[in-house]
Amino acid sequence: MANVSESVHADGPNGAHDGHAHAHPDFLQHHFDTPAQQFVAAKLGMWVFIATEILMFGGLFCAYAIWRGLDPDVFDQAHHFLNKIMGATNTVVLLFSSLTAALAVRASQVGKRNMTSVYLVITILCACAFLVIKYFEYSHKIHLGLLPGHCFGHPGFSGAIQNGEEVGTCLRIHADEAPGNPQWVRAVDESGHVQLLPPRANMYFALYFVMTGLHGLHVVIGMSILIWVLVKNLQGKISTEYFTPVDLGALYWHLVDLVWIYLFPLLYLVGKPE
Amino acid sequence: MATEHSAHVDDGRVHAHVSSAQFYWGIFAALVILTILTVRVSYYDFGSLNIIVAMLIATVKAGLVATFFMHLQHDSRFNALAFLAAFLFLAIFILLTYDDMGRRGDVDPDYGGKVQLHTGQAAPGGLPATTATSDETNGEAPKEGAEQKDRPKE
Numbered sequence A: 001m002a003n004v005s006e007s008v009h010a011d012g013p014n015g016a017h018d019g020h021a022h023a024h025p026d027f028l029q030h031h032f033d034t035p036a037q038q039f040v041a042a043k044l045g046m047w048v049f050i051a052t053e054i055l056m057f058g059g060l061f062c063a064y065a066i067w068r069g070l071d072p073d074v075f076d077q078a079h080h081f082l083n084k085i086m087g088a089t090n091t092v093v094l095l096f097s098s099l100t101a102a103l104a105v106r107a108s109q110v111g112k113r114n115m116t117s118v119y120l121v122i123t124i125l126c127a128c129a130f131l132v133i134k135y136f137e138y139s140h141k142i143h144l145g146l147l148p149g150h151c152f153g154h155p156g157f158s159g160a161i162q163n164g165e166e167v168g169t170c171l172r173i174h175a176d177e178a179p180g181n182p183q184w185v186r187a188v189d190e191s192g193h194v195q196l197l198p199p200r201a202n203m204y205f206a207l208y209f210v211m212t213g214l215h216g217l218h219v220v221i222g223m224s225i226l227i228w229v230l231v232k233n234l235q236g237k238i239s240t241e242y243f244t245p246v247d248l249g250a251l252y253w254h255l256v257d258l259v260w261i262y263l264f265p266l267l268y269l270v271g272k273p274e
Numbered sequence B: 001m002a003t004e005h006s007a008h009v010d011d012g013r014v015h016a017h018v019s020s021a022q023f024y025w026g027i028f029a030a031l032v033i034l035t036i037l038t039v040r041v042s043y044y045d046f047g048s049l050n051i052i053v054a055m056l057i058a059t060v061k062a063g064l065v066a067t068f069f070m071h072l073q074h075d076s077r078f079n080a081l082a083f084l085a086a087f088l089f090l091a092i093f094i095l096l097t098y099d100d101m102g103r104r105g106d107v108d109p110d111y112g113g114k115v116q117l118h119t120g121q122a123a124p125g126g127l128p129a130t131t132a133t134s135d136e137t138n139g140e141a142p143k144e145g146a147e148q149k150d151r152p153k154e
Helices: A002-015 A035-070 A072-081 A084-109 A113-144 A199-234 A244-269 B021-041 B049-069 B077-101 B142-150
Strands: A170-172 A185-188 A194-197
Touching: A035 A072, A035 A199, A035 A244, A035 B077, A072 A194, A072 A199, A072 A244, A084 A113, A084 A244, A084 B021, A084 B049, A113 A199, A113 A244, A199 A244, A244 B021, A244 B049, B021 B049
Parallel strands: none
Antiparallel strands: A170 A185, A185 A194
């Protein structure tokens, strides 16, 4: 690697005028003059991509803002079905993985290849831990019947559910129990209180599953990217001259963290305390 | 372009700012403290300020992550511009949509969506109810009952 970096150093700025007569290092694409130019271009591309990701999640945040504005009381009632402690634990897990991702970039910048691998492995393990906790949260809510289309769905799509028939701990109550509200749903929340949810609480849980689901998809993609970066690092393709894959992989991972930083309070915390 | 790179010797090599590991750990500690704070604060009721307090803390956390973990502090200013522009357009998108929706009818008490309370008809341009209302409602809900016959076909 040393001879390559020397050659870059020697004909760096001049190389721009020499056309392609000089030897490029392996990592330098043909259409870039210098590693610095390639690095700046890659970073800008990544930031523009991050901007588009924010706008994609933005559509869901907009839907959340509107439906919460329409139904603050229902959102307040429904958010008691989310476990704050599990959400906070997942937040700390993601924040810690962001720290180790940043430390992986730092290790690659100063040329500590083994430490880069160690930090990347810790980051990937944190991503797994996040998904495991998410699995427990999801399965509990699905068991309660809070999935859109189960208790909350159109009766035509869930023929098994009749008035008063018990499904898990969620119950579609009889019309005579709540006149005029034939499809209200009775379920036990995280504090053990029995709640009577109106049909439109569906919107909160639909947003919960879609927002955390899209975020979870990003966690899986981020893990795959970090595994790819780890393989590159183990192959010795990462150096102090070329750590762009680690840097951009970590940027993607921080984006996953950023989105969760907003999802956590919006879904788990906002509302009146019991 | 006034970037970090042009401040260094322009030898064509990548010159990225390297922060110390202790610095990153410090940022992580601040993020954890803010997370504990936002959970603790959620047990107190500030009324309509709840969401503002939660969003302020979240924005401080996001700022720490973007500025230090994502290296915006020492990065090209143009990257920060691309990042912040996303939030500007997101704000335009959400505020205008929110304002628009605020001017369309009232919320259907059972099924959400927007209806005109006096007639029970779907509000013009309003969001549809989250669950179909036409078949399964019984006659005990007067508003719903009246709505079935009057609701225009879509």
